[in-house]
Amino acid sequence: MVDVWDDLRRRARALENHIDVKLVALNKLASGKYEPSVSEKPVANSKQSIFDSLTSELEAIIGKLTQINDQMAEHVERSQNNLNSGWASNPALKHTLRRHREILRDYCTEFRRAHDNIGNQIRRESLMSGGTSESSVLNNRMKPSDLYLKEHEHITSCDHLLDEQISIAINTREHVSNQRLSLRDISKKMQTLAKKYPLINGVMQKIQMKKRKDTIVMAAVISGCLILTFLYMMHS
8 A cells, every 4th residue: 555655656746847847848938039030930830839849748747647646545545444554544645645736736727827828929929920931021011011901801891790780780670660560550450340349249239139030920920820720620
């Protein structure tokens, strides 16, 4: 148990030292000052390649150190569950494990900060270089005009987007107005039908009364015929 713990600690310290060296190199890369000149793009490309290499190496080492810390925590937990391992109850182990985690957290924070700073710096240098590798004076003089053209294109694109949004808003307003007119027509029709309903009810009532009268007349005629038939049968 102790040998495994010592081996994990030794590997963790080695990885921490390796990360520290790489972070120093990354910070040196961030502190480099590049004067805007014709050779700025090759320098930026070289800086980009170094940045990518250091970033990938640091990410891999930090991943390995994270795994080592997890293995150390699992080893301590297994040792504590084993009643025969008295060394696992030593408070210094928890302190050591917590210290390794704090170191890893600090390295991750420093790496993210340096990564963001250098990434922004490289993007600014790439933007200032104008994205061209030609070294003629004419092209160097054309760089501001190219920037103005790009800015003009962005403004034109924004104008087109605004025009489209305004057109959509106008179409929406017209559609809402048409719906409002349609609803107004429907409301008028409903009011007209509501006014006509009393007349229709009156006509229906008259028809029903006439049907009742016809029914009464038919019933009286049938009753009279039956009575006459009955009387005829009685006298015959």
